[in-house]
Amino acid sequence: MLTNFATVSIVREGTISGIELFRAIWPISLTSAVAIVLVMSFLYRSLVELVMELEAREAAAQHLALHDQLTSLANRALLEDRLGQALNRYRRTGEQVALLMLDLDRFKQVNDTLGHNAGDKLVQEVGERLRSLVRETDTVARIGGDEFAIVQIGPKGEADIRRLCERIIAIIREPFVIGDREARVGVSIGAVFASRDVSEASELLRKADITMYRAKAAGRDCFRIFTEAMDADVQRRDRIESSLRAELRDGDGLQLYFQPLIGKAGTVVGLEGLLRWHHPTLGQIAPAEVIPIAEECALIDEIGLILFRKACAAARRWPHLSVAVNLSPGQFRTAAFPSTLRRIADEEGVEPRQIELEITETLFIEHGSICAQMMTELRRDGFKVTLDDFGTGYSSLSSLRSFEVDKIKLDRSFIDVASRDQSVAIIRAAVTLGHAMNLDVVAEGISTIEEEQIAVEAGCDALQGYLYAPAMPEDEIDTFLAANPPARISNAA
Helix, strand or coil, X not given: CHHHHHHHHHHXXXXXXXXXXXXXXXXXXXXXXXXXHHHHHHHHHHHHHHHHHHHHHHHHHHHHHHECCCCCCECHHHHHHHHHXXXXXXXXXXXXXXXXXXXXXXXXXXXXXXXXXXXXXXXXXXXXXXXXXXCCCCEEEECCCCEEEEEEECCCCHHHXXXXXXXXXXHHHCCEEECCEEECCEEEEEEEECCCCCCCHHHHHHXXXXXXXXXXXXXXXXXXXXCHHHHHHHHHHHHHXXXXXXXXXXXXXXXXXXEEEEECCCCEEEEEEEEEEEECCCEEECHHHHHHHHHHCCCHHHHHHHHHHHXXXXXXXXXXXXXXXXXXXXXXXXXXXXXXXXXXXXXXXXXXHHEEEEECHHHHHHHHHHHHHHHHHHHHCXXXXXXXXXXXXXXXXXXXXXXXXXXXXXXXXXXXCCCHHHHHHHHHHHHHHHHHCCCEEEEECCCCHHHHHHHHHHCCCEEECCCCCCCECHHHHHHHHHCCCCCHHHXXX
């Protein structure tokens, strides 16, 4: 009994001690619990803030990925996405879509004169002006330095797009005030409509780009609307370029045909070599089409030297005649050009004085002092220099004063003047100018007896044109020379 009583007493004493212990530790436990709750709350809030910050960063990154940083307009990626969605909707519902490609004209001049910061501000202002002209459903994008694009949803036909283009051109023509300076630019626009055969946004962008460059070629500060003929022209150009590269690599299809120059005695005094290229599938391709493509794709140097070598070979074949060959402005890019011509003439065994190099005033305008230096060097080596298409450039008289030439060729537009009396007066003035500067004067484009008489009465030294002969291959020139052409000029005189 005593033992049991002692046990109960101990238990009771222990129970009392537990309560006291609880009383002692509950503030600590409560504080710990509160601290845990606070920590968890802080951690939760931090996690929420972190998630929100990550979402904001993700949104900002996505915005940067889809928008132009300078203007906040859509960039190319977003443009292509919006355009793709619009094309899908067009195929489902028939809702029309138009794409406009815009390129600023004279923008480089702003950068060069006012600085790149001014250029950036102008680009920003252009973006704002374009935004003001479109609806919320449309997309305005900046896709390059000074290139923009607009996707318009639901235009009511070509008239709508024409009006929009006209409004864009008008608003971009308005001056841009940048600080205390004023800048003016223009814009060239190419527009294209969605069609059932266009499945990708990239294809519509390609067509709009083609059309925009047509506007550039048409004089800038204007717009053009896409036609399939434009695409056909581009495809033809690409085909000509690839064929031209293959021709230079593997073939010998680039030929010189020769058109005679007739002197006052009615005899042949010279030959002009003219490029001829018969494409196996495209047929005869005119030099006016080949040369610009060759210049654009950096093939003109190689082609020019091939033709020059052929002209030298012709000069060796007909040592009593001068042989002229046309030079392209692109050939004057390299300082070694004169020495290269000398070397080829030496290799072909001809005297430089037998070779005439025909140039146009475009060369003076594009190359200036470099051209003058090279021409001086070429003339010192013995080559003759002829200014072709005289009277059609920017400043013929200034060109004659600034650059040494041996001969001028009057453009056929002189001959085409409707009134005979006026024609004679104009041509006589040009001939008098040439003779006063000790230059021979050639009239080209002579196709009738009347035109011949006009040129002869004006005092031209030689004539050239279809009245006498077209450009011919070498073997036909021999026949032509043997035939002793009629002395029309001496008779007319």
